[in-house]
Amino acid sequence: MQKKYFLLNPGPVTLTERVRNSLLQPDMCHREDEFAEMQKRIIDKLKHVYPSASKTYTPVLLTGSGTAAVEAMLQTFAKHDEKTLVVANGVYGERIANILKKQNKPYTMIQSEWQHDIDLSRVEDALKSEKYGYVASVHHETTTGRLNSIPALGKLCQKYKVPMLLDGVSSFGGEKINHDEWNITAVAATANKCLHSVPGISFVQVRNELLENGVSYSTSVYLDLISYYTNQKSGFSPFTQSVHVLYALEEALNELKDQGGFEARHKFYLEKSSYIISTLTNAGFELFLDSKDDYSHILISFKIPAQFTYELLHETLKEEGFIIYAGQGNFSGKIFRISIMGEVQISDLDRLCKNIIKLAGK
Numbered sequence: 049m050q051k052k053y054f055l056l057n058p059g060p061v062t063l064t065e066r067v068r069n070s071l072l073q074p075d076m077c078h079r080e081d082e083f084a085e086m087q088k089r090i091i092d093k094l095k096h097v098y099p100s101a102s103k104t105y106t107p108v109l110l111t112g113s114g115t116a117a118v119e120a121m122l123q124t125f126a127k128h129d130e131k132t133l134v135v136a137n138g139v140y141g142e143r144i145a146n147i148l149k150k151q152n153k154p155y156t157m158i159q160s161e162w163q164h165d166i167d168l169s170r171v172e173d174a175l176k177s178e179k180y181g182y183v184a185s186v187h188h189e190t191t192t193g194r195l196n197s198i199p200a201l202g203k204l205c206q207k208y209k210v211p212m213l214l215d216g217v218s219s220f221g222g223e224k225i226n227h228d229e230w231n232i233t234a235v236a237a238t239a240n241k242c243l244h245s246v247p248g249i250s251f252v253q254v255r256n257e258l259l260e261n262g263v264s265y266s267t268s269v270y271l272d273l274i275s276y277y278t279n280q281k282s283g284f285s286p287f288t289q290s291v292h293v294l295y296a297l298e299e300a301l302n303e304l305k306d307q308g309g310f311e312a313r314h315k316f317y318l319e320k321s322s323y324i325i326s327t328l329t330n331a332g333f334e335l336f337l338d339s340k341d342d343y344s345h346i347l348i349s350f351k352i353p354a355q356f357t358y359e360l361l362h363e364t365l366k367e368e369g370f371i372i373y374a375g376q377g378n379f380s381g382k383i384f385r386i387s388i389m390g391e392v393q394i395s396d397l398d399r400l401c402k403n404i405i406k407l408a409g410k
């Protein structure tokens with residue numbers, strides 16, 4: 049048997065027993081009516097995670113991890129004859145540019161250092177001087193835990209009449225998304241982060257007009273959202289969906305609703321992340337970003353102190369039943385990250401913090 053860990057990495061997350069048990073339902077064929085009914089119910093429940101977007105946006109479901117959703121969003125909507133303006137300050141923003149490059153689609157990237165916010169003045173200069181088909185960015189940049197200035201980016205999108213494609217993979221269900229105000233065409237997301245389900249299903253929430261227009265720029269068969277949407281209208285999918293993973297997603301959405309919806313989850317995330325920030329900074333640990341206000345409520349990054357290495361921290365905490373996450377790229381070995389998504393309580397985080405503080409001899 050796999051040992052039980054608290055997963056404090058940014059997805060997959062620690063499940064509740066309720067969601068885990070929902071996986072153990074009888075097998076189902078994805079070409080039968082009962083599948084169509086289940087998929088329709090899930091789409092309806094996903095629509096209502098953000099009630100203000102429920103009438104104007106529809107989630108399109110596909111089998112794959114979060115990157116599949118980001119890639120499908122860019123395949124389907126980013127244009128061949130108009131540039132996409134990629135606004136990046138971390139691994140996931142830079143991945144958007146990499147995906148566009150592989151798709152042979154034109155783009156310009158406005159890149160910031162990972163410890164800084166997205167660069168809005170360079171974005172405005174770019175939007176003033178050239179016509180772009182889309183602006184593409186990341187809501188919560190999981191590389192550092194920063195909640196990007198997407199409201200301000202959205203204002204620029206309104207001002208220059210350029211629609212936005214958003215990677216909301218690590219924020220959907222946990223942070224506020226203002227679809228209309230941010231001029232959003234589509235948001236890519238996944239089942240296994242803030243929605244607290246298992247990995248394997250992801251989705252893109254798309255403005256209805258674009259789905260109904262049916263225009264796709266995709267050169268991929270598997271990642272063409274329009275073909276999913278066409279099938280999804282009658283409850284089906286062009287390819288085999290991960291049926292059992294959908295059982296879990298439906299239960300996770302029921303659970304989210306029972307717990308008070310996304311607003312309540314957001315509030316609990318705030319309690320948990322504030323607890324970690326205050327406990328560790330009071331013990332002398334330093335945040336990686338300048339201020340606690342830079343962070344989402346979902347993930348916090350700290351500098352690794354001189355008293356231990358990342359490897360020692362990781363191994364010690366793993367012994368205690370906690371999985372934390374390393375820094376990426378240049379910050380590998382320099383920072384550690386703690387994500388608070390999933391079934392983890394303040395009392396668990398208290399034990400986590402005590403172990404970290406003890407290791408530093410503070």
Ligand SMILES: *Cc1c(COP(=O)(O)O)cnc(C)c1O
Pocket residue numbers: 058059113114115116118140186188189190215216217218238
């Ligand atoms: C987790 C994540 C992804 C997707 O990662 P997968 O490993 O494909 O699930 C994309 N963007 C962001 C911001 C993420 O945090």
